[in-house]
Amino acid sequence: MPTQDDERDRVELLQGTLDVLILRTLLAGRRHGQGVARAIEEASGEEFLIDHGSLYPALKRLEKRRWIKAEWGTSSNNRRARFYELTAAGRRQVEVETDRWERLVAAMTRVLKPETGA
């Protein structure tokens, strides 16, 4: 029975950060759910482990806020998949969220490592 040891010591995603990661990933173009998860994992240098089960509530949430829209299409290997892409509001939201995140990171860094300054 194979184990999942290799996945245990990855960084756990912070609460509330999944939304912005999804939006950022979709800025590069439309993707299906697994593609989004994979892109985040790859972009994070395999540091982030996406709980695939929680991806969909997030996508649903974003869709409901009309930041992303989705439709069924065909993947590169000819399988049916539901593709997500950003709406205009979504693109604006990426900026808003990125901006907010950068402020959060700056604030966190200031608190955690005061000697580096800002």
Add this chain to the structure above:
Amino acid sequence: MGWWRRGPRSRLDEREEMLAHIRFEADRLVREEGLSEVEAGRRARSRFGSAPPIDPNDGGGAGALDLLRGDMRRGLRKLAADPVTTLTILASLVVGIGVNTAIFSIADQALLRPLPVPSPGTLVQLEWDGQWIGEGRGWGSLLPHPLLEAVRDEQRVFSEIAARSPGEATLIAPGGPERAQVALVTGGFFATMGVAPHLGRLIGEDDDRVLDGHPVAVLSHAYWTSRFGADPGVVGRTLTVNGRPLSIIGVATPTFRGTDWSVVPVAWIPMAMNGLIHEWGRLDQPRVRFQHVYARLAPGVGRRQAEASLQPWFAGYLRRDMERDDWPGDLEPGETADYLASRLAVIPGGRGQAARSRELTGPVVTLSAATALLLLLACLNVANLSLARGISRHRETAVRAALGASRGRLLTERLVETAMLAIAGAALGVLAAPVMGRGILTYLAETGDGAMALTASLDGRTLVTATGIALAATLLSGLGPAWFGSAIRPMEVLRSRNHGSGIGFRRLLVVGQVALALVLLTGAGLFGSTLHTLRSRGPGFATDQLVTFSVNPVNDGYAVEAAKPTLEAVQRGVSGMAGVEAVGFAAWPLLTGSGWGNSMLVDGATRFVTDEYLPMNAVTPEFFDLLGVDVVRGRDFDSGDRTSGGDWMWDRVIVSQAFVDHYLEGVEPLGRRIDFGHDPSASPRMEIVGVVDDFAEQRLRDPLPQVYFPMLGQVRRGGTFYLRTRLPLAEVAPEIRARVAEVDPVLTVAELRTVDRQIDRLLVYERMLTSLGAAFASFGTALAMIGIYGVLTVLVQSRRREMGIRIALGASRSSAMAMVVGDAMRLIVLGVAVSLPALYLLRGLVESQLAGVPRLDLWSLGASVVAVLALCLAASAFPARRMARTDPREAFRVE
């Protein structure tokens, strides 16, 4: 086609998305991390954490409707992905369901459906159950008129009671004279049936009181429309029937077409006018039965109750009957006892005469069986094809099963797919059914001179049945493949990349198809060879250049005494025609399947009564010569024989060779005496003066004992003429009509046709069964070929790698072909073996259908087997060649 996509996104849709996700992830894990398929699927799924079992179609919280919509959408997608298979399946279903619907519609109308009258359930028919003493005219459950009157006047279990008797007559209506079917009915007939007039009034009790005193007629709606142009003022106009002008008093409702669908009367005439139609004019003879008696059960009286309460009264009727002066005094004691033990049965009458009709029951049952076989074959084919499709989707199914899809889900999904096909097939089949039905009815319509009440159009009952047939087809063709298609062991499938289970089942299907095709083919061959035998054996005389027609002077208004001289004048007139070699006439037409018959008292070695009714006829001198039938002993009739016995009595007869063989074995036939009757103590009065060779008088079958009388001075029936001519019918027909008109323009020439054509009409069922049988067999064989082709193609596909290795190692191409063909051969031989018991049963069925002639001989069976073998092997040629052409390099590359 997006109706099922509307509305909020369904849970189903979400689940499908998640499943897709898991597949992508599993693919990636295989591709990038080199995991096995199974492990990849498991891992991908585990990454969904504690998510519920994930299959888009696996129930969960989704509503049944959501599921169905999903299944349908998926099904359509899959059907559209493989149009050739889909179309082949559809074609199989359309033919299978269409033919079955058409045949059911006909069988329903002919045998099952009630008459279009109010509450047919309370309509009953009376039947003489026991020994009848006297004459019978007609067919079915016949009763004498005095019995009807007695029941009507003395019994209270029926609220209405009436009788009918069909007959043929010469009618003069706008458009000229014609022979047509009419029905004599007693005054209570329309009241008993519950039929209302469309126009005017119908025949009532007051129209049926005085013998010969009610010259009135009621028209059928169809006749009123076709001959009287639906004239609203038709009441009061005249319809001339057998030379007698009748006043039209009304038109029946369009739906009512009489009590016998095979013979639809164009007009109804009061029973009191019996003498106009039948040669026995009187109605007061208890020893002549010719009526069908219908009655309505009184309110609250059941059929059995009515029957039980009739019996004591009927016993009294029988005793009274025996006391009448005309009771034959010379009966055996046993016969009298049997007569007194007779019962008056009350049988259901709601379906009219049809239920009592043997005429079509056989062919319709045979056809139904054949069509059911065809449907079964079509279903096997559909099963086979959908299984083939299932196999190509095997891996997909395996993955879904691995991901937790339950077998029930997968099964339902497949069934939905098959059901969609079956519904489409049923819809198209029902559309096609009337066309097929019309084809079948054109055959049946030839049998009778009267119009038939059968239609090819479909009604609610038929549609319901078609739905049932489609449902059965779905289950038959869908369940097997769905079961095998869903019985998946994902590990095996994914690991070994084989084509999974189902191939064994497909082989089984092919065996079934071959067997059914062989049954259909043999059946068709049997009908065909029967027809061929009947035709080539013929009636025992040369039929080419023989033309026939009928003239009935009495029906055209002549007195009975004047009929014979008129017929002789016609004979002289027609004899004078250029190109006509000989002319004669008979009292009854030959080869119509029915005619005159009676039991005979024979002075053989002992004096006895024949236990069968013998076919008989009255003919002119030189009639046998005209036909080309030899007089083997004694002499033919001469002009002296015609009158020597008086007007209604014969004293010279000629019998057939079979009569001598049957009844006069070992005694000298010439000079022997015979007579009509059933009284062995009487002295026979007629002398046998000649013996003729056997020939078919009424039917084409084994020779029967037959009796011939000379034409007498009084000819009530008229005459059916036969003339031998070298000219084609088209040339002699106008001349014949002209010659008859020269004798008297009032004479109607009927049934003018060649004797070959008459035989065609006689053989209509055999011809119909042969044509339809051939069509069914071709279709069935084609289906079996498709099945074999399909299953071998898959086999070849699955053995390509093996073949590649073999060929690379030096196996010859012919051995590759032999492998495939050998495989096909096993299936075919197995199919043949399986069908043999079925063929044994079939033989019984067919032989009961085609009296006396066909034998399932080894030759025709062998021919069918060879044909099936050849065709099925032909179907395996393509896959075999593909197998032989396997290129080892390519075979490895593909895998």
